[in-house]
Amino acid sequence: MHQINQHARLIKQALMLAGFTVGLSGSVMAQQVKYTVGNNSWNADSLGNHRAVVSFNGNGKVARVIIPWRRRDEHPELKRIIIQDAQTKQKITNVKTGTLNREQGDIYFEPVSGKGNYYIYYLPAKSGGNPNYPQDAYLAPEQTADNSWLQVAAAPVKPNAMLKELEAIDTFNTFYPMEVIATAAEKQQLLLKHPGAGYMIFPEDRQFPVKMTDDLPQRWIQQGPSQAFAGQADKGEYYAFQLGVYARKDLKDIRLSFTDLKTADGKTIPAALLNCINTTGTTYDAQPFTASLQVGAGKIQSIWCGIDVPAAAVAGVYKGIVTIQPAGMPAMPVRITLTVTGKTAVNGGFNEPWKQTRLKWLNSTLAQDNAVIAPYTPLEMKDSVISLLGRKVGINKAGFPAQIQTFFTQEMTSLSANARNILTEPVHFHFVDAATGKDLNWDNKGWQVTAKDGGKISWKAINTTTGLQMEINASLEFDGFMDYTVKVTALDDVTLKDVALHLPMEKSAARYMMGLNQKGGVRPEQIDWKWDVKTKNQDGAWIGDVNAGLQFTLRDEHYVRPLNTNFYLQKPLQLPVSWGNGTKGGITVGEKGKAILVNSYSGERTIRRGEVLYFNFHLIITPFHTINTDFQWSTRFYHKYDNLDTIKATGATVVNIHHGNEINPWINYPFIEWKKMKDYIDGAHQKGLKVKIYNTVRELSNHAWETFPLRSLGHEVYSPGKGGGFSWLQEHVGKDYIAAWFVPEFKDAAIINSGMNRWHNYYVEGMNWLVQQVGIDGIYLDDVAFDRITMKRIKRVLTQDGHPGIIDLHSANQYNKSDGFINSAMLYMEHFPYLNRLWFGEYFDYEQNSPDFFLTEVSGIPFGLMGEMLQDGGNQWRGMVYGMTSRMPWSDNADPRPIWKVWDDFGMQGVKMIGYWVDNNPVKTSDPLVPATVYKKDGAVLVSLASWAKEDTGIKLNIDWKALGIDPAKAVITAPDIRNFQKGQVFAKDATIPVSKNKGWLLIIK
Structure with missing residues (x-):
């Protein structure tokens, strides 16, 4: 309700800004077209989200109305018109249309009740497909009029009905004011009035995000272009505003520059506190971000700028200049006038996200420090051996692991003084000369530490051989993650029979395997795998035993995280140029001498002088820590928003609040009903319960206030796609997106995130805000789409100041065509060091799979975790072999309370x-x-x-x-x-x- 009221306020302000008189009900009592909202007074599922209210005061059997609807959708003539008698709600069958275009519609109908009002619905759609992945289709025109009426209607009839108003089903669906298009004549008049310039600027208030990229809004016709903008902000507030650019010609590499903002008496807001999120910022991994901003001829681009007003700023009127400079075209300065009030913004204004204050979060570096996260211990280095929790890594002269050891007992409940070796010999490359068939001999000059702290140790090495140089930059982090960048440069033309990486593993430490087309279980005797990135989200495997193992993944410098969970085929892996080598690369796993050899080969090739190839790889050493069995027995999740007394009575201790309910209605955007959420969490804490919420970044609700600022960033945050989905997305986002999860009860329609981008900075800041302002005790993750960098940041903010920071991860079984046949545990292993529990998950088969599948893919035990079962309640007998139950109140087939009672009694x-x-x-x-x-x-x-x-x-x-x-x-x-x-x-x-x-x-x- 808070958001609806806020939208209503914004719409009312928009109407008033446009020169309309607005009544108490929100209706417009003045000139031109009235834009109102219907407060859900009709069935949008059958009639659509928009209608025209028409008044007929004439006589006869034919009413004619011309509706200047100014529609942003294409081909109105291909969409059905449905007309109702406003009094009886009776559908009128005698209807015909004249010219229907985006500017106006010429419609004839029989006024069955004579004089009075009639409703004309002009975007009716029918939903189809999976209710959670709907594909709304707009109804095609239909012929329902009888011939006798059509003959009457064929006679010339002047318009005899009048449009009273254009009405949206609710404020969230309204097109006013930013999606009401200008007519062709208005656009032409604008161009004639402002000749010569290659582009025009339309400064725009933050309350009216630019939503169209192909059409000028009528609002801009009325206001005209301008090179001045004025706004008002509180002290300490991040004040966002837009510079709408209409390109008459192609604009390339648009850059912005800012001057200081100054008062008449010399008070200053430095230019360094002004920024443009479209062109500069900070990446999710704390690197400088720059983007080349292009706008094609005839297109519109919203450029979002921000002023980070200091909390210590003196109230007053500050003035300065922001200059827009497209490459090869004249610069255009825009005068900025910002009135800073004497009021200090609460929490930087972040509690009022409709003001777009949180756009500042896109460039956050919060929790990017490399502080060690409990239960891990700081790295220690002695000579060439690095020690971390439960593991040691020795580095050889070439810079690669000479040995990897673990110190976990088989029970995984404690550490041992006895080392377990994972390798039989050092990790190494083979560069095989094509002429001789022999390995090239490398000159290793040793490695040097380049950075060292408790959380990460980095080193480099340069190795040389005939015609080649290998530059290694590597690091080991406190959780057991090893990153190798292996840059091979050709000093001369070199022809090779093969380039291969060998991981020679101890047989006892290679008992199980998952990945490379293998479900988790006992490792097959022989694996012979080839790259197939178009259909397989596979670039490595995990091989190990319960208390010792390695995950390896192969990458190059072009690696981009693919989409997952139903969407892999829409954004698959990119074949590594080095490892893939066209169709020549692959991986074999099998016994060789004393070892189980992982042979990652790339095949024959010629590397030309000056050519560079990156044979990058990651190693993750498992397990990460001992299993916390006491946490498993005492921490009992209740996975549903419910009455707190009801939950307490079950014996559950932690409430998981999914999305799609009154305190967390919008997927991955828990910021709108946060006050209700806080009240619920406060009540839970009083009863001794903890509360976690659903929040991740795989997809984002269309109710996010930042939807259109994020759309202005092109494909940085949202993936490209074919569009479609729920009607709201088609009507307001338009095209070029991937429709994701939909909650019918709330009409919450999500859009797929593109992968690794600055929205993850926002996500970390948002999580911090939820801990500090709302009091969440952790998060429930559902098939996440971010990497370990973001996970570490999240764990840090969730556990700060003594907060519990509990994280559990659910995954639907990803081993299928839509997900690229990847094992869920393989996909998310980089996150396992920071999880408290697994919930694997939908489509996991607990009946037809082996104990080894349970152990490796479901239980989490080889990684220091424990889990729960989901699909059909799991198999409670088999689950207990791994300390697992089902989750309350997820399945009627397997209530965990009887087993909980056994735990308590024992x-x-x-x-x-x-x-x-x-x-x-x-x-x-x-x-x-x-x-x-x-x-x-x-x-x-x-x-x-x-x-x-x-x-x-x-x-x-x-x-x-x-x-x-x-x-x-x-x-x-x-x-x-x-x-x-x-x-x-x-x-x-x-x-x-x-x-x-x-x-x-x-x-x-x-």
Whole structure:
């Protein structure tokens, strides 16, 4: 409601600014066309979002009205006209049209009730397809008039009906004022009135974002071009305004420059505090951002500028100049007059986003420091070995890893003093001479540290061989992420049979694998993979064991993060020029000597003198940290906006607020109903509950106040696409976008984000604002589209000042055609160091996949995480082998509360989890298809076993009583009674325990 009222206020102001008289109801009581809103007084789903209200005062059976509707949509003649009697809402069938174009419509109809009002709906659409991915289609014209009436209507009739008003279904759908087009005659008159200039400037208030790029708005015809702008701002406010540019000729490389703003008595706002988001700024990874701004002839470009008014500024009138300079054309200065009030803006004005104050956030560097994030420890370097939490990396003379070690126990609950080697020999390249078939010998002069702090150590090395130079710039971060930029420059023409990177891994550290067309599980004996970026979002793999592994990915300097989650095919990977080498590159994985060799080859090629190739790669060392089992047992998510007392009664401890409800209605834009959200969170905290919210950047609600400023940035924030989707998008965004998730109840239509861009800076600032102003305890991520840089920044702002900063990640199974056949865990592994829990997820098959699939793709355990199950409630017996349940209240099929009760009754806090994958697990079964996991404490153990056998079976327990610390003579094996899980009973120590297909047991031994 707050946003609707705000829109109404803006519309009213727009009408008044245009010279109209506005009544209390928002209607216009004056000249020209009236623009009003209908307060949802008709069914937009069948009639569309717009109508003309027409008054007929004549006689006869034919009414004729000419509607100057000034439409921005193309081909009005191809869209249906629906007419209703305003009094009865009866549809009028006797209708015909004359000329229909974008400027006006000539319409005839039978006034069935005689004199009075009639409604003419001119954009009716029908929704089709998936309700959450609708494809609204505008209805084609239909012939419903009978011949007798058409004969009457054929006689000449002068217009005898009058347009009273053009009405939108609500304020959010109105076209007024920025989408009411100028007529061709008005445009021609404007051009004649202002001859000679290659472009015109239309300064525009921030309250009226420019929305059209192909049509001049009527508002600009009325106001005319100008080289002056005046505004008012509070002290400490970021004041945004627009310079609308209409190009008569092609404009290239538009640049802006600013002077100081000064008062008459010499007070100054320095030019450095003025900026243009379209041309300069700071990237998401803290690099300088510049963009070359072009405007084609006949096009319109909104240039958004901002004045960062100092909080210490003295009230007064400040004046200065912003100069627009297209390449090769005359510069045009615009005089800026800014009145700074004596009032200080609250929180920099960020609490009022409709003022576009948050555009400042696009260039934020918040949380870009490299501070170590808990539970990680600062990097330590001794000689050529770098130590980090649970891992060590030795660097050889060439600058590559000589050895990678982990120190995690198999149980993953603690660290060990004993090292586990991942490599059998150093990581290395092979450059094979085409003439001799032999490796080129490289001269390694050693490596030098280029930067060093607790969070990141960087180094460089230069290696040379006959005709080639290899320049290495590498780094290792505190979470185990290694980045290698390998620049190979040809000093002479060199012909090579192959260039290959070898990762020689210990066999015991290469037990499992996912990636390269492989679902997670036991590593196949041989992999032979080729690049296929058009259909496969694959550029590497994870290979490892539970407590030791590597993810590797291959890149070049042109890498751009692709789209994911249903949209990969619309923006796939770019084939690395180096690694792909046309169709010659690929990867093989298989046994070679003592190693499992990962051979990333690129094939034969000739590198010409001066040519440069980048053989870049990433390595991520897993696991990241020990698993936090106590967090798993005590932190219980309730994934629904609900009554707090209801939630508390379930035993849940954390509420996840999805989008699409009254306190978080708009996807990835939780800033409109934030006061309601804060009230809810405050109430939750009083009851001992924490609250997390849905918020990510894969797509962005059309309700975002910054929608059109972001559109002015071209494809930086929004991906190019074919458009379509929900009617609002088609009517207001127009074209060149990808329609994303839609919530019918709120008519919330999202647009796909383009990938890595400055919106991530806004996202970090927004998250900080939500922590500080609203009190969120963390976020729920749903198939994210940002990289680890943004994730680290998010974790920092979420956990600052002692906030819990809980993050859980949900993914729908990405291993399908639309997502490019990538494993969810593979896709998001770079984020795993900062997550508290996984929820994998929709379309994950918990019935037909192996225990190894559960372990690697679902559980998170090989990475130091634990998870929950989603699809159809999961398999609760199999889930408990990995410490997983379903999530409240997501599935009626698998209520987790009975298992939660077992946890509480047994006392899970402080238990040691010993999975079936641990060599010395003290409880094993007689059937390898019925694995057992032990949860051990003094004097008692909880044993979870589950069956992957094809039929019902029976098993016996093989128990190491000494390891359990339990006297077998006194031991009792009890299956507690668990609702919808198992019936209570007692088993003898040597009993054959029946296990139903796909089910299992929870047994307590004490």
